[in-house]
Amino acid sequence: MTDALKPLDIDTVQAFVLVADFASFTRAAEALDTSQAAISLKLKRLEERLGYRLLERTPRHVRLSSRGEQFIVAARALLNAHERALADMGNPLLRRLVIGISDHVAGPDLPTWLSRLAAYDPLVILEVRIASSRDLVAAFDRNELDAVIVRNEGDRQDGEVLAVERFGWFA
Numbered sequence: 001m002t003d004a005l006k007p008l009d010i011d012t013v014q015a016f017v018l019v020a021d022f023a024s025f026t027r028a029a030e031a032l033d034t035s036q037a038a039i040s041l042k043l044k045r046l047e048e049r050l051g052y053r054l055l056e057r058t059p060r061h062v063r064l065s066s067r068g069e070q071f072i073v074a075a076r077a078l079l080n081a082h083e084r085a086l087a088d089m090g091n092p093l094l095r096r097l098v099i100g101i102s103d104h105v106a107g108p109d110l111p112t113w114l115s116r117l118a119a120y121d122p123l124v125i126l127e128v129r130i131a132s133s134r135d136l137v138a139a140f141d142r143n144e145l146d147a148v149i150v151r152n153e154g155d156r157q158d159g160e161v162l163a164v165e166r167f168g169w170f171a
Contacts, residue, residue: 008049010082012042013075016054019043020072021130022110023062030111031128083125098127100136100148 018028019039029036047054054068064072083096101110110128118126129136133150140148149162 006049008046008078009042010079012046013078015039015042016046017072017075017079018128019055019062020064020068021128022106023130025062027108027111031114033115079127096125096127098129098144098146100129100131100139100145100150102133102136102148102150103130104133104151105149106130 015028015032018031019025022028022031025036025039025043029039032039043055050067050071052067053065054071056063056065056068114126114128118124129139129145131139133153136145136148136150137156139145151165152159152161
């Protein structure tokens, strides 16, 4: 079988999506309850399999390459199809929760919170998207996300206040 016909490993594609969403190998590893080295190896193999770099890495930042931006759309579709197939084939309890979290809110504790949520109900498949509040609210309004945690920057009155930030100007 040629490389072009070999199927992609679902776990590896999921690792890629998490690294892209968290912009961190460490956070993706924590969310998958594995090591950063294991995530790095999976991503290296995926990039070798596809024949191009998906991520641009620096010691402090991880971001999608231009090819990664293209591939993530297909990667998300593959994961969605895989989860639907599993749900259709005998696990009616399997559920999916797609959460959008503002980049203002996503901090170092996020993987721990997601792990707790996953442990609370292991039959829920969590998908997290991190973006600006404005983009997440628009995606929520288009029914692309089940829930969002965002900064309220407008006059919207729907939703629930989770916390209030104090602003101040300093010179």
